[in-house]
Amino acid sequence: MTVLDLAGEDGVRHAVRATGRLAQFTARGVLDPADVAVARRLGRLGGEDDEEVLLAAALTVRSLRAGSVCLELADVDRRVLDADDTLVPTDDLPWPEPAAWTAAIAASPLTAPGGPLRLDDGLLWLDRYRRQEDQVRADLVTRADAPAPAVDLEGLRASLDRYYAGTGADDHQRLACAVAALRWTTVVAGGPGTGKTTTVARLLAVLREQDPDLRVALAAPTGKAAARLGEAIATEAVTGGEPQASTIHRLLGYRPDNPSRFRHDRHRRLPHDVVVVDETSMVSLTLMARLLEAVRDDARLVLVGDPDQLASVEAGAVLGDLVNAPRLGTAGPDPALLDAVGCSGRPGDNGVVRLEHNYRNNDEIAALADAIRAGDADATLACLRSASSLEFLESVDLTQREPAGLTTLRDDVVAGSREVAIAARAGDAETALAQGEEHRLLCAHRRGPYGVARWARQVERWLDEDGGVDPELEAHQEWWPGRPLLVTENDHEAGLYNGDTGVVVERRGRLVAVFARGGRPLERAPALLGAVETVHAMTVHRAQGSQYAQVSVLLPPPESPLLTRELLYTAVTRARHRVRVVGSADAVRAAVERPVSRASGFARRR
Numbered sequence: 001m002t003v004l005d006l007a008g009e010d011g012v013r014h015a016v017r018a019t020g021r022l023a024q025f026t027a028r029g030v031l032d033p034a035d036v037a038v039a040r041r042l043g044r045l046g047g048e049d050d051e052e053v054l055l056a057a058a059l060t061v062r063s064l065r066a067g068s069v070c071l072e073l074a075d076v077d078r079r080v081l082d083a084d085d086t087l088v089p090t091d092d093l094p095w096p097e098p099a100a101w102t103a104a105i106a107a108s109p110l111t112a113p114g115g116p117l118r119l120d121d122g123l124l125w126l127d128r129y130r131r132q133e134d135q136v137r138a139d140l141v142t143r144a145d146a147p148a149p150a151v152d153l154e155g156l157r158a159s160l161d162r163y164y165a166g167t168g169a170d171d172h173q174r175l176a177c178a179v180a181a182l183r184w185t186t187v188v189a190g191g192p193g194t195g196k197t198t199t200v201a202r203l204l205a206v207l208r209e210q211d212p213d214l215r216v217a218l219a220a221p222t223g224k225a226a227a228r229l230g231e232a233i234a235t236e237a238v239t240g241g242e243p244q245a246s247t248i249h250r251l252l253g254y255r256p257d258n259p260s261r262f263r264h265d266r267h268r269r270l271p272h273d274v275v276v277v278d279e280t281s282m283v284s285l286t287l288m289a290r291l292l293e294a295v296r297d298d299a300r301l302v303l304v305g306d307p308d309q310l311a312s313v314e315a316g317a318v319l320g321d322l323v324n325a326p327r328l329g330t331a332g333p334d335p336a337l338l339d340a341v342g343c344s345g346r347p348g349d350n351g352v353v354r355l356e357h358n359y360r361n362n363d364e365i366a367a368l369a370d371a372i373r374a375g376d377a378d379a380t381l382a383c384l385r386s387a388s389s390l391e392f393l394e395s396v397d398l399t400q401r402e403p404a405g406l407t408t409l410r411d412d413v414v415a416g417s418r419e420v421a422i423a424a425r426a427g428d429a430e431t432a433l434a435q436g437e438e439h440r441l442l443c444a445h446r447r448g449p450y451g452v453a454r455w456a457r458q459v460e461r462w463l464d465e466d467g468g469v470d471p472e473l474e475a476h477q478e479w480w481p482g483r484p485l486l487v488t489e490n491d492h493e494a495g496l497y498n499g500d501t502g503v504v505v506e507r508r509g510r511l512v513a514v515f516a517r518g519g520r521p522l523e524r525a526p527a528l529l530g531a532v533e534t535v536h537a538m539t540v541h542r543a544q545g546s547q548y549a550q551v552s553v554l555l556p557p558p559e560s561p562l563l564t565r566e567l568l569y570t571a572v573t574r575a576r577h578r579v580r581v582v583g584s585a586d587a588v589r590a591a592v593e594r595p596v597s598r599a600s601g602f603a604r605r606r
């Protein structure tokens with residue numbers, strides 16, 4: 001059940017008709033009718049009708065929808081986007097004065113013990129989320145305080161030497177393997193291509209050398225990420241025989257009869273000795289709470305991911321919180337043990353090891369990503385303007401119907417589609433898929449002049465003008481060779497996941513939809529596919545977890561609230577070889593200087 005289910009349909013209908021201060025905020029789009037319905041329901045149950053307190057409750061529900069776990073009363077996000085993803089002014093609304101507001105909330109029965117809201121140090125939670133945060137913290141502290149795992153140090157050193165010895169060995173990766181052996185909880189953090197998957201494969205091999213009977217679980221928050229993890233581990237596998245990767249939901253035992261509970265919980269824990277979670281940046285607070293309670297205290301947990309990327313769509317950014325939080329529980333491992341196994345480096349608090357060396361992206365893209373990550377706008381602009389593999393189109397007016405200055409983008413898009421179509425018509429699935437991954441057009445917005453919908457249409461116009469894709473075929477048929485596909489819903493039976501991309505190819509007069517799967521492509525009959533769309537452009541959020549040879553990013557104007565450091569970082573790190581940024585210097589500056597603010601109590605409370 002999500003928090004919005006609390007509203008009920010009648011509640012939402014009632015909220016739409018409501019009057020008063022909450023109605024003013026709803027009319028302007030700050031609040032959704034469902035936010036108001038939840039707040040009014042809590043007010044009714046808890047005996048509270050003060051509009052300011054109910055406004056705080058409704059804004060807390062709204063901030064959960066935006067990814068925060070709680071509401072920071074002194075710093076409420078006042079920004080609203082209209083249907084075109086354009087900013088709407090809201091400063092003239094009757095926003096409460098923070099001190100008086102906080103006092104009214106503190107005095108409310110809703111925040112009394114046992115009430116549905118919790119107020120602490122200027123932060124307001126729905127009680128359920130505060131309990132989840134408390135549980136995650138308590139479980140992590142218990143794991144950190146437990147006696148460290150027993151390890152044969154000589155054997156561990158020998159294993160580490162096998163993978164990491166001599167000049168050029170990656171000391172950070174070695175340290176990550178050592179920490180995973182010597183602590184119950186490890187966080188392996190790093191950008192794309194820093195060897196996270198390689199390190200996981202090796203650390204599993206290292207742990208297996210300690211205990212050949214180790215039971216290992218590999219999991220990821222989405223089906224697509226799980227499929228990728230499984231393939232990557234199978235390719236890297238040093239020992240072979242690692243288990244299939246699954247979604248976290250599946251690992252925990254999803255129960256269709258009770259979607260908010262799992263088969264494995266604190267009373268019936270997972271049998272595994274090691275649980276590895278990839279793409280942890282996408283794991284919400286709620287799912288992390290469920291996972292932590294299901295992992296045995298004496299099982300190793302390895303959380304892998306890139307804390308600088310965009311976080312989960314649901315509330316919580318636990319990976320980022322863990323990396324930035326003060327130490328939870330006892331520090332570890334003991335430095336003497338790390339010395340004994342040949343590691344001179346030390347992990348950060350909470351067992352965090354950051355992998356630094358980028359083995360995949362080119363150095364210029366890595367330098368650009370570092371400048372963005374560091375919040376250094378001048379360095380970011382300097383990279384964009386000077387590096388040969390980075391193209392910065394800073395004076396294109398994207399609001400024009402046919403913007404001038406996009407010739408290189410148009411050429412790449414058209415040439416790419418032509419190559420895909422040639423391979424698709426020749427029935428060459430591998431080449432068609434590889435060509436489809438050569439270039440990706442990414443937008444921050446979904447709608448409006450900078451959005452995916454508009455730019456997908458623009459690409460279609462460019463292709464029609466070029467004649468590369470047979471326009472008649474495209475106009476009259478749903479399926480044509482070279483049609484680029486995006487899966488928009490999980491289809492477990494077909495082995496296809498939301499976010500998978502593929503292409504239609506023609507084989508002996510028949511059309512087949514093919515999807516990249518490490519080794520041989522997955523083939524499916526087009527007519528049997530579930531939810532798929534033609535993909536000529538996608539949001540940066542959608543592209544998370546994928547990489548392309550070249551990426552073009554269209555930036556909205558600086559005032560767009562969607563333009564954040566994490567968004568720009570995620571966009572440019574999707575590229576292996578070339579990046580094109582279309583947007584003003586002010587837009588780049590605004591993005592780099594605006595980290596996503598996701599309120600949570602982790603960094604604040606000790």
Ligand SMILES: Nc1ncnc2c1ncn2[C@@H]1O[C@H](COP(=O)(O)OP(=O)(O)OP(=O)(O)O)[C@@H](O)[C@H]1O
Binds near residue numbers: 193
């Ligand atoms: N220590 C190393 N020495 C040499 N090459 C390495 C090392 N570690 C990783 N690589 C290579 O670098 C590439 C990227 O590694 P890997 O896929 O493990 O990175 P990743 O961080 O998991 O990337 P992504 O986040 O995109 O999944 C692979 O080709 C891998 O073989």
